[in-house]
Amino acid sequence: MMTFYITRFGTAVLVCTAVLFLISGCAGSGQKNVGDGIDHAAVDEAVFDPDLTRVAYDPTIIMKRAEGFFERKEFAEAVVEYEHFLDLHKVHRLTPYALYKMSLSYVNQIQTVDRDPEPVIKARKSLEKLLADFPGSRYESDARAIHKAVYELMAQQEVYVGRFYYRKGGYLASLHRLEEVVRKYPDAPDAMAKALYYLALTYRKIDDRDLAIEYTQKIVEEYPTFKHHEEMRLMLAELQGEVLPPQQQPTTTYAKRSKDWVESLRSMLMFTR
Numbered sequence: 001m002m003t004f005y006i007t008r009f010g011t012a013v014l015v016c017t018a019v020l021f022l023i024s025g026c027a028g029s030g031q032k033n034v035g036d037g038i039d040h041a042a043v044d045e046a047v048f049d050p051d052l053t054r055v056a057y058d059p060t061i062i063m064k065r066a067e068g069f070f071e072r073k074e075f076a077e078a079v080v081e082y083e084h085f086l087d088l089h090k091v092h093r094l095t096p097y098a099l100y101k102m103s104l105s106y107v108n109q110i111q112t113v114d115r116d117p118e119p120v121i122k123a124r125k126s127l128e129k130l131l132a133d134f135p136g137s138r139y140e141s142d143a144r145a146i147h148k149a150v151y152e153l154m155a156q157q158e159v160y161v162g163r164f165y166y167r168k169g170g171y172l173a174s175l176h177r178l179e180e181v182v183r184k185y186p187d188a189p190d191a192m193a194k195a196l197y198y199l200a201l202t203y204r205k206i207d208d209r210d211l212a213i214e215y216t217q218k219i220v221e222e223y224p225t226f227k228h229h230e231e232m233r234l235m236l237a238e239l240q241g242e243v244l245p246p247q248q249q250p251t252t253t254y255a256k257r258s259k260d261w262v263e264s265l266r267s268m269l270m271f272t273r
Contacts, residue, residue, distance in 0.1 A: 057088060059085060059088070062084055062085045065081045066081030066082045070101060070104075070105060075106075075109050078105045085098045086099065096137045097139070099126055099133075100130055100137075106120075106123035107119070107123045107146060110153070113157045113160045117154070117157050120153055123146075123150050124151065124154060131144065131147065151187065151188055155185035155195075156190070156191050158180055158184075158191070159181055159191050162174045162181065163198055171202050171205055171206050175199065175202055182195055189223075193219060193223045197228050197232065199211075200219065212235075212239055213236065216239060217236055219232045220232050
């Protein structure tokens with residue numbers, strides 16, 4: 001059976017090199033397989049049992065089906081079976097495991113930030129339920145690390161939309177999205193820096209000098225490692241009335257490709273037989 005675990009490593013780069021996540025704990029290290037104590041031969045036989053009630057409700061049979069789908073990387077089907085298990089067996093020794101694996105199934109359906117956000121939203125919801133309902137479980141450390149990455153990715157999706165509106169000239173729509181990032185995701189540092197960056201640029205575009213200065217100054221003072229820090233420093237000087245040589249005028253380039261924002265999350269995951 002395929003065993004899922006989080007790779008143990010010192011730091012994980014998430015969405016860009018400015019964000020480092022310290023990943024501790026390992027779901028596969030020192031943990032028993034979910035099947036410990038289960039007669040797999042009996043379960044395999046039971047899957048084809050003519051007693052449909054048993055096939056539909058037996059927790060070990062449901063889990064076996066879910067694990068089979070997960071092993072074959074059929075994650076949407078795995079979610080259905082883990083959800084079925086959780087609906088029927090809310091109090092069971094495998095309930096936290098089912099929540100954990102359902103979360104991973106959602107994570108493995110995440111594509112890029114410009115695609116359907118539903119897997120990201122559902123992954124966060126199931127991880128939060130695991131952490132709230134089963135504090136201290138053997139999956140807590142891994143769940144927290146993945147939740148942190150998913151939280152950042154959700155914020156990045158909002159930044160992506162705000163940036164899209166900015167580039168299309170929809171400045172009011174852009175401001176709405178970016179202000180939401182600042183309000184809802186204070187603990188997503190990379191997304192926060194990018195949101196502030198586009199807020200500064202947008203307010204500058206609509207000639208709101210005071211707010212442009214406010215957001216630009218915030219980046220300059222609070223995000224010294226941000227990749228556009230020098231650009232913001234120069235823009236702040238310009239907004240405050242300092243004359244800069246033409247070659248030092250700030251640009252509004254944005255080099256990060258959206259698909260890279262997901263790859264670092266996936267790099268936290270690996271499968272082994």
